[in-house]
Amino acid sequence: MSKVIHVAVGVILGRDGRILIARRPDHLHMGGRWEFPGGKVEAGESVQEALTRELREEIAIDVEAIQPLTEIRHEYPEKTVLLDTWWVTAFSGEPRGLEGQETRWVARDELDHYQFPDANQAIIEAIQHSKVTG
Ligand SMILES: Nc1nc2c([nH]c(=O)n2[C@@H]2O[C@H](COP(=O)(O)OP(=O)(O)OP(=O)(O)O)[C@@H](O)[C@H]2O)c(=O)[nH]1
Numbered sequence: 001m002s003k004v005i006h007v008a009v010g011v012i013l014g015r016d017g018r019i020l021i022a023r024r025p026d027h028l029h030m031g032g033r034w035e036f037p038g039g040k041v042e043a044g045e046s047v048q049e050a051l052t053r054e055l056r057e058e059i060a061i062d063v064e065a066i067q068p069l070t071e072i073r074h075e076y077p078e079k080t081v082l083l084d085t086w087w088v089t090a091f092s093g094e095p096r097g098l099e100g101q102e103t104r105w106v107a108r109d110e111l112d113h114y115q116f117p118d119a120n121q122a123i124i125e126a127i128q129h130s131k132v133t134g
């Protein structure tokens with residue numbers, strides 16, 4: 001039994017309704033695929049704190065408002081993740097990949113054109129069914 005890795009994931013909504021995606025660096029798990037920015041929740045940290053920290057570290061924005069989107073548990077052969085996924089409906093700063101990641105704003109109905117980790121299919125469906133529009 002491997003333990004579940006708790007991950008805070010942000011679906012960042014731009015003013016025009018598009019969503020920010022970033023390309024995972026090649027050397028990481030699921031390298032080269034697109035993702036929603038975020039990362040592991042550390043000991044003693046709430047998921048909201050982790051989300052705020054990760055989005056500052058990875059894409060240089062300050063989170064100002066979030067809403068719950070979905071929680072996806074997925075078993076990869078090498079690990080099991082719980083993707084605790086939140087809409088980011090307000091933020092300050094201009095997103096840019098601080099770790100060298102390519103970033104891109106994408107319309108909701110174009111998310112299907114990008115290759116994400118396998119766990120993300122369920123997130124994309126939740127986005128496409130969500131009434132949140134910013
Ligand atoms: N951030 C993020 N992680 C995802 C997504 N989908 C998905 O399966 N994951 C998986 O969640 C796990 C943890 O995410 P991460 O690698 O971003 O964690 P992190 O930023 O803390 O990285 P670090 O361990 O290098 O410090 C990875 O195994 C990653 O493949 C996604 O959309 N966004």
Ligand SMILES: [Mg+2]
Binds near residue numbers: 038039040054058
């Ligand atoms: Mg990360």
